[in-house]
Amino acid sequence: MNWYVVYTKPKWEKKLALQLQSRGINCYCPIVVQSRQWSDRIKKVEVPLFNSYVFVQLAEEDRQLVFDVPGAVRYLFWLGKPAIVRNEEIETIQNWLQVAKENKVSLTQHQIGDCIEVPTGPFAAQNAVVQDIKKTHYVLVLEGMGCVLKMKIHNQ
Template sequence: MNWYVVYTKPKWEKKVAEKLNEAGIESYCPLITQIKQWSDRKKKVEVPLFNSYVFVRLSDMERNSVFQVPGVVRYLFWLGKPAIVREEEIVEIKKSLSDTNISDVLVMPYKKGDKIKLDTGAFSNHQAIVKEVTNTHYILVLETLGCVLKIKYKKESF
């Protein structure tokens, strides 16, 4: 059985993962805790690490069964085939999210085209290419995972 990536409707990730599990399909939606601020209060909320993505583990023959769940849009494709995520990568994401020793992440100024190796977080030990640098964020391409990361930072941290 392989891990596949299912694309969901926006903001439906947790609902889709819950319904897939209820339907007997193993799913994983990595969540991180963020502090959200409204005009009258602040609150800690769990948000998906990957917007509109849920990982599902099933055999190739069972792949169409995910479309019985409301909110599932399609599979993520890579090079014309459904993207397969290795078990080690899922384990690494789970391990990184459960690591309580991470207190701060230092962002160093990179420039477009730099090849970097990520040291911490969910994508530690992955190679990335800096695609874009702005005043508020970096855009990184992780070719081995077939995804793009947008990392926000505060300018005064330099």
């Protein structure tokens, strides 16, 4: 069975994932904890890692089952076909989210446009292109996964 990407209504990621799981459909909605500030307080909230996306693992002939659940809009397509996410990529996201401490990465010897291999952390051994270098972070494009990674600079 393949992993597909379902595009959801805005702010429906967690609701859709819960409803799909209750119907026996294997799905994954990666969640991260962020600090949000209101005028009177700061609160930690759980938000989806990818806005408006939920990953579902289904057989090709069962793909229409997700539309029985409110909140599912359509599948994400790539080159005219439903986008398929490899198991390794789902596992990489899961491993990355389980890492409790931040990993130190030093890219000072690289320039924008360089193709590098991420040396440490959950994305270790992934090929990436340095897209931008800022004072506080680096922006890397993980072409194999089709995503952009922002990594903080840690002063030693």
